[in-house]
Amino acid sequence: MNGKPADLRVVRTKQAIRAALIALIEEKGFEAMSVKDITEHANINRGTFYSHYEDKFDLMDKCQQQLIEEMEIKIIRNIPQLIEGMKQSQNGTAPFAVPVPLFEFLHDNKSLMKALLGPRGDAGFQVKMKEFLSQALFERNKDVLVNGGNALVPPHYLSSYIASAHIGVIQEWLNGDTNEPPEEIARIISTMTINGPLFAAGLKGKDQA
Amino acid sequence: MNGKPADLRVVRTKQAIRAALIALIEEKGFEAMSVKDITEHANINRGTFYSHYEDKFDLMDKCQQQLIEEMEIKIIRNIPQLIEGMKQSQNGTAPFAVPVPLFEFLHDNKSLMKALLGPRGDAGFQVKMKEFLSQALFERNKDVLVNGGNALVPPHYLSSYIASAHIGVIQEWLNGDTNEPPEEIARIISTMTINGPLFAAGLKGKDQA
DNA sequence: TAAGATAATAAACAAACTGTCGTTTTAGTT
DNA sequence: AACTAAAACGACAGTTTGTTTATTATCTTA
Incomplete structure (x- = not known):
């Protein structure tokens, strides 16, 4: 199902995004969080988020x-x-x-x-x-x-x-x-x-x- | 509990907002709707919304x-x-x-x-x-x-x-x-x-x- | 029904967030 | 060590937000 070996940077980034999502859902709820919130919590650049997901709904x-x-x-x-x-x-x-x-x-x-x-x-x-x-x-x-x-x-x-x-x-x-x-x-x-x-x-x- | 007799305009506005909320929840979900969506659907001025509610969360x-x-x-x-x-x-x-x-x-x-x-x-x-x-x-x-x-x-x-x-x-x-x-x-x-x-x-x- | 009160509108504002892009820097893979 | 791809950076126009102003429309009640 997964053909690619996966770059470590990618998995790290995705993990950080996922962890930020979880934390922010519990903190303020999905509807109240912005993409900026997510990237700041994950310590990644906002552009990086958009290279992985279309928007926060896509992530969810x-x-x-x-x-x-x-x-x-x-x-x-x-x-x-x-x-x-x-x-x-x-x-x-x-x-x-x-x-x-x-x-x-x-x-x-x-x-x-x-x-x-x-x-x-x-x-x-x-x-x-x-x-x-x-x-x-x-x-x-x-x-x-x-x-x-x-x-x-x-x-x-x-x-x-x-x-x-x-x-x-x-x-x-x-x-x-x-x-x-x-x-x-x-x-x-x-x-x-x-x-x-x-x-x-x-x-x-x-x-x- | 309710002291005021209530102005007809107010009840009309609030009904329209409430109906818009219901319609938009079913249409796109609460998280995806904006205050602008609500006021457009309710056919009221955006400023009017803010004179009744702080934001969409307050409305909810x-x-x-x-x-x-x-x-x-x-x-x-x-x-x-x-x-x-x-x-x-x-x-x-x-x-x-x-x-x-x-x-x-x-x-x-x-x-x-x-x-x-x-x-x-x-x-x-x-x-x-x-x-x-x-x-x-x-x-x-x-x-x-x-x-x-x-x-x-x-x-x-x-x-x-x-x-x-x-x-x-x-x-x-x-x-x-x-x-x-x-x-x-x-x-x-x-x-x-x-x-x-x-x-x-x-x-x-x-x-x- | 007319006068006074107040709700709704219209228009403008800075601030924040969005999604995208081109460039540069960093880091992983081989 | 060289190559490659990902992440960071910075800038962009377009939206939405929340607030405020002056103006218009409408309800209440006297």
Whole structure:
């Protein structure tokens, strides 16, 4: 995919720009930052920025696109063999296995993810993440969403509900200082989704509101 | 709260600005719009804008603040008597009563809500909505979140999960063309929260993943 | 309905940011 | 060490910004 060996100066510059973007998103938000802000924070010449990106929107797009692509490679394509592994082991320890690589990835890209999903982040990226999550969580069994003979709610509301719920927990996790390991977050989130949030809270599953 | 009778010219101007904001959020997003864009779209003089708002951020803040305040008045303060009403009627038809006024309000302010919660909207507003929802949904029984002796997950993850899930369904509802009535959305969302999303999908509640 | 009040317009202003370009300097690659 | 490409520098016209002036239009209320 990448043919060129890459000049060290380029990677340094791009790293600096990316770091500046993250810092400035958290400091003042994407909408309030100027290209000048970015280049000053990155300690590079303004012209250099324009030799790499069209404008700040282009920068934002490319950062997001890169994240999404990496996630598709590392998570979506990995699902089949994950499921295969689950079938092998047979014990009940691994029903949360699918989300784990996701949370590991989020952890590895914490600073950017935190900025993009935070209060000064980008609502458009949240939409992309929701789409990705819907795909990752339901790809393997679309029939769940489609057959719906005995579904109590329209399927698209179901996937919206679950995907957004995941985003919410991810945001809470990234912002918090408790630093649970990826496996623990996978357990927490799966517990609420499978048993229902209220059951997970310690209430009964069906009656009691 | 409002002492002044209000000049008609002022309300007309403010309405035009508000409408322009909504249109431009959906057209190009808040970050990409200029004050000039707003005033041109609203057909007012640029100076007039600055006599009402400091800048576009001030405009955005005030629009959001107004929404939140109205919601607090119409929904939060209405909860006690809603619960009282539920106790009176006793039949099982009304466990979804609390969210109904919320969805009615969202429906009444659809255009602005859709813009603010949409892909070109404001992530900060989503955070405010999440806080509001947590308050509205859990205010009446905080103990659920606090006692947690038999809770399977940390309480703050539970409220994040549920509040975000609600936002997701609301977004889907506002964007869709199906136009379910507020009562139906309240039923859908409560069903998933109470029984668990997977149960609502037509699966068993606990085993089957 | 007329008088007084005030909101909106029009036009101009310096300041800042934008995107682009040509030249020079710096630094990495071979 | 020589070659090459990237980064820095400085300048440019074009926008947008936020403010201010004088003027016009319109609402309120007496």
